[in-house]
Amino acid sequence: MEYIAKLTKLKGKELSFESLEDINVERLKTVFGTSDNVEGLITFKDKRALSDRQRKLYRALLNNIYEWSGEPTDFLHEWFKEEYFLDKGEKISTANHSTNSKSDMNELLDIVIDFIFEWNVPFKKGYELLPKNESWYLYQCCKHRKCAICGKKSDIHHEEGLVGMGNNRGAYNHLDSKFISLCREHHVIRHTMTWKEFEELYKVQPIKLDDKTLIRLNLMSVKQVREIKENENGTTTD
Known part of the structure; x- marks a missing residue:
């Protein structure tokens, strides 16, 4: 609701x-x-008018999908707008006179990027334009296990570096942790410097993941999430 x-x-x-x-x-x-x-x-909505940078990114991503699928960009544009309408219950326009906000455009871009990740569409130039410092993009990288820096197949990297170093993965409370999706190459690079140096170099940062995403990525089980929430609320389950 x-x-x-x-x-x-x-x-x-x-x-x-x-x-x-x-x-x-x-x-x-x-x-x-x-x-x-x-x-x-x-969700705090950015009501500022959608930007030319967002339009440029959107067009680049549609061109990536066109080169991969052969479907004309005009068709793809109308298809994604319809997906937006079905999801949000309202129309969206990317035209210069559009009254839609930056938040609205980010939600449309979210749908497009979700499609690209889901179907392994090559990013090419569109990837260079992605706003790598925005949480919705970083979330999609974790969700689809794509490197937040280069787009290659990746693993989820735990910010604190505790998991896999003598800790019990099953007992660790990931609800309080932050993550970033990195390929093996950038994962190795990460461990050659501090987090601050890494974030400044690649303009990315780790994010928290909600319980549904943690379960989907097999980072936590349904039982673990339920037990943690019950302990926080002071309740128990038989």
Whole structure:
């Protein structure tokens, strides 16, 4: 269930929002059993107009897909716009007069990059334009095990460097950890320098992964995630 709201107060970790639409409380109770203590995901939207850099990246990625598939870029453009509409329930325009925001365009790019990773489409020049310092891109690299630096097949690198060095992988709480997807070559390079040096050189940074992604990548099991959350909430399961 998604609702649009405006941030009205921010103090440390305490946030207050004013909903811009009516919330169906009864549906909340039906889905969650209560309207109290419901967890949600907060997304801050960048309402600035989409940029020429985003358009340039979008066109480059469509050209990559065209060279791989043979489908005309006009067809691909309309197809991805339809995918966006089916996912978001609203239309998007990349034209110069577009009223869509940078966040909207990032969501469209997310769909395109997801397609490219899923089908192993060669990046070529489009890869050089990817915003490697943005979390949505870094997430896709982890999700599809693609190197965040070169796009090659990769493994998930644990920021703290603890896993695989005498630690129990199954017992480690990855919900509090940060990750980055690196191929073997860049993984080796990473260990020749500090994290700060590595981040400054390649303009990338590790990110946290949600529980569903950790499970999907076999970094944690459903049981491990459930037990950690139950311990945090002070509950137990028979």
